[in-house]
Amino acid sequence: MTTSAALTRKPRSAALLARQVMGEAGIGIALLALVVVFAVAAPKFATSDNLTNIATEITLNTMLAVGMTFVILVGGIDLSVGSVMALSAVVAGPLLTAHGLSTPVAILLAVLVSALVGMGCGLVNGFVSERWRVPSFIITLGMLNVARGAALQYTNAKTVYDFPAGFSLFGTSTVLGIPTLFWIALAMVAVGHLVLTRTVFGRLVFAIGSNEEAVRLSGHRTSIVKVAVFVISGLTVGIAAVTYMARLNIASPILGSGYELSAIAAVVIGGASLSGGKGSMIGTLLGACLLGVLTNGLLLMGVSDFQRQMITGLVIMVAVVVDYYRGRLAARLPVEA
């Protein structure tokens, strides 16, 4: 008996270690390793200019991924974020160029309208899929097309530009060497993290993703939570739309195409399960960073666009495999005898 006990000690701690490695710590370690590799392989990688560059590049995806995290945690998905972002931008954009409005007022108005458009689309996504019990995959796929079409219709396929100078100045400003817009993304991550971990709402988001029926039978209105996550996603889309305009100085009806997939990738690489109930905002941030570092580092190493796309795809596949394996490992470690 003593020998068997001694024998078991080793695999036990190894299993625990493996679990930790594959959790949030795992993505952190992977990110760190990637940074070290690129720092060695690409001399220009570890410069403050380049790091600022990366922060700028991942700002939009981080913002979208914050909302996407909420949606994925309840077991849903939001494929419409890219298109809705375009719709938000083209509806809010003209307000910035409107005459007779002082710049701060115009910006405020644009943010408000952009957020409302995003939240409105999110509300439709959430309400329809919840009211008629249709998978959000289908509904948001529909919204992907509806919003894109609406953006093109609204603008007659024309791009809005000529934003006030103060607005684009804000878009390129930095605080403590970090782009202001990235600070905003970080703030969104922080708020999202607090909502998920410190509020009853966040608790219900996780619980619904794991066992919706149990939450319903506990006396909660699960529908409201499930609609709310899509509205939250819409809100982050609205903010991202203004961010896009501030940075690129245009509002095009075709912007944001494919952004939904990057956002989903960040969330999944960050350790969330597509079946819901598992994931974290910190993981999502790290996932977005990892994708950004990967793209940037490969670019600096002179890897072609096509190859970069392949490598990014592989990373996503690895993340999903790891997620699956982690689930199986957890299932294989029952303490109950």
Next chain:
Amino acid sequence: MNTPDTSPPAPVLAAVGISKHFPGVQALDDVRLELLPGEVHALLGENGAGKSTLVRILAGIQQPDGGGMTLGGEPYRPADTAAAIRAGVQVVHQELNLLPNLTVAENLFLQNFPRRFGLVDRRELNRRAAELLAEVGLDISPRTKVERLGIAQMQLLEIARTLWQDCRVLVMDEPTATLTPRETERLFTLLRRITARGTAVLYISHHLEEVFEIGDRMTVFRNGRYVTTRDLADTDTAEVIRLMVGRDLQHEYPPYLPGEPGPELLRAEGLQPQDGQPVSFALRAGEVVGVAGLVGSGRTETVRALFGADRAVGGKVLVKGVPARLRTPRDAVRHGISLLTEDRKSQGLVLDMPLAANVTLTATHKVSWGGLLRRAEENRLAQHAVDSLAVRTPGVRHPVRTLSGGNQQKVVLGRWLLADTDVLMVDEPTRGIDVGARYEIHQQLVDLARAGKALLVVSSDLPELMGICDRILVFSRGRIAGEVPREEFDSSHILTLAYSGYVSAPASATLSSTDPAADASPADASAAERPTAEASATGTPADATSTNGDTR
């Protein structure tokens, strides 16, 4: 099995010195087990005793840390379930392992479809499936989708699946937990036929009565250790419980204290569940009311409709004399009514969340302020629940998935205690739960009633209801066939009522005996079975009712 030691038959399966360690617990510590050909061998022990771990090792799901096994004299060390099945060890798990979207026939022959010209031969598949179904006494079409079956039917289907394969050892983990007495009897007939072929059956159940009825020998585990193996003929229930628990349980049920029922807290008038019959009853403060009846007799449907878990199609509910609309569980909770559902894993717990989060899932207002969680308060209340309900857990932040069934049930109970509702309805509160935890849960239920709550206890375990209830409502075929006060508790009387709705059905009016259980002794379930077996030929009781009862 009582033959002298001169020529003991060689064991078909022998396991010696098996040990298994999991983080934080030594699940098995040097246990052994010997199965003789053709015997039904009961494996007994409280939850957490290590029975399920041994089953997983036998099935090849897990590998032991130490010890060895032989099957038919050959070393047996299955690397996975497929290897175990090839070697002839079949396991019917507590959790059913069927594919809901496939048909009955497809599930039966999943591992080996009959083929013709490389394509699945559907006609042959359905023909062979029909044979197997007849053998286990399941009156369903092989073309039925499994998702449309009731739990009991799925259970029998799972057993049927093992029949066509070459099987030397059949392991049954809590096979009767979801079966009605009639279905259990059918299962036993089946088991006897299987053992007659020389197959050894390892039978795991908390129902000691059944164990004594079907079993030849038993092995008892306690806390992951081997206690003893003996012939069941040489022992009795009291001794078995003593061996399992390691202490004497004075009473199987808490002492009954007659209480003075208080004001009426809840009244259902003509409440009609979807696809059900209207029923009326009332609950008063301070009383424990039992709900007896066969699986599918409308018990669960009624409490779920009352709680708002499923939509009621008619009738009204009065809470403390005032009409109330309970359309969702939320409405019910706000009116001070709670329901502990029959399936704690799929309908009660969020398995991967910490114990504390599960305990406070309903009473979130008690652990939050303006929507913000107060962790310290949550931990304090959860710890209080753990202490007062004697939940065995490493800590309140520990995920409930890893707790034993009894402790998980206590967590759900703790949630409703924290919610502090006036009316507590519990559906199968002790199903699949070990003796010690059962007693503790019974004690808790009785205490709650004496503290002024109204309790409604739905259970298939008649002794349980007779042990703790003040009165019992007997459901039969969707209606309340009768109400029995404590002074008149008598299992044959209650069973007769439970079956009454089925025997008085017009289709079976030709039965010679219209009051079949009247002359049956209380323990003689088979006499009471007869009429239902007849009635089932007309497709009424268990088949029809368990489909509407157990699938959702």
